[in-house]
Amino acid sequence: MFNMPNQRATLEAFPIQGLGLIEPEDDVAQLIWDGLRSNQLSLAEGDILVVASKIISKSEGRFVNLDQVRPSREAEAYAQQSGKDSRMVELVLRESQGVSRVSRGVLVVIHRLGFVCANAGIDQSNISESDHRALLLPEDPDASALKLRSRLQERTQLHQLGVIITDSQGRPFRYGNVGVAIGSAGVPTLRDLRGETDLFGRVLQVSMQPFADLVASTAQLLMGEGHEGIPAVLVRGLSWQLSRDTAQNLVRAAEHDLYR
């Protein structure tokens, strides 16, 4: 029992390192293509590419200079309540449909994209100090995923290729940030296992698998969040069918949410 296993892993994940710092108008598809090559990786049928939203945002120029943001009266009020910079709060509100909770240092909001998250996913880390910039989430991460997928398909002629754009988000009840899919193309994002039977033939009543979120959390194990800077992960070996799902399928409707 002490020799290496003979079995091939069913799931494999490869970090794509060394993409460098992404700048506005960088061609992310090209950079990932080059990154795959320099990491001795090639794409194959069934592969899923998981990409950190941050590099998509940067390439799309989603920077805002805080010095040019004029806070509204509402932003000033939330800033006082939360202890956050009022210009930052203003950006959070502009990116949101509504506010869910306010606490010290955090506004939990319903993002304009529908999901609930802290500070509208706006990021100030991994951005240089010299300019007072904040980085918004991509304008339309599902569209960004679709575009990236198309570019990679043009190059590879692969049929079954998935792209997931992931963000790191906190959650009620449990500590820590998990990876979630905020953009997706090609893969099923939410698989409905209801109707499948269990081992005894009893029909499973509630069993929805958030496939794209689980893949995002898998990638998160390799991405880290600090100086490691691994902005993309290749996930291989999972069984999935081509799908037109988007990350929107994962967003729980207000009427199904006991906690919003």
Next chain:
Amino acid sequence: MFNMPNQRATLEAFPIQGLGLIEPEDDVAQLIWDGLRSNQLSLAEGDILVVASKIISKSEGRFVNLDQVRPSREAEAYAQQSGKDSRMVELVLRESQGVSRVSRGVLVVIHRLGFVCANAGIDQSNISESDHRALLLPEDPDASALKLRSRLQERTQLHQLGVIITDSQGRPFRYGNVGVAIGSAGVPTLRDLRGETDLFGRVLQVSMQPFADLVASTAQLLMGEGHEGIPAVLVRGLSWQLSRDTAQNLVRAAEHDLYR
């Protein structure tokens, strides 16, 4: 770019199939040991074994015959409110510290183990119809994980071995059930990345990685929930340090929870 990659995957996950139906007093360590062998797998330093709580519960005989449960008045009231079987509600309440939300078919409770989950994690699937049994979560999943780890260490003499006991849980805001760690031994469950610096030397303010939950969600991709019946997954290749953490570290304290 069309040949297979040369790089070894950083993360690999292997399903452990064919453990069969687990019965009370079954020796789970032995069954997993045999399962590893029949799946051509052997344990190595740094491996993490992820085990579905259901087989731990079964081996620990955590069955309750619903016919022998007498519902309290409180249970009757919640049963009426939720439309659930009052005996089942009684079991849910016995396994809980408190009720968080009630809705059609579901009581979201604070489990006696501290985490918030639907119906106290009590399961009626994959249990035969003939006897009206429900299956409770393990009595003390952290202890179960520690015991399983010890048994496997005795056999292998491995130093760095992790065991995670996982349950599938729903969540606010997003559809679908994710894998979470309800028991853990050997691995860090929550990694504090605060204090690490980002690419520009700025100190990350909030960055806690729920390592054991992310590993549980990775395994969940292979376990499925239906008839596939893959109750254990071997996760290999992750970088982690031996830890005395338990799954309790993941449970958000009430005073840090904006949603409880």
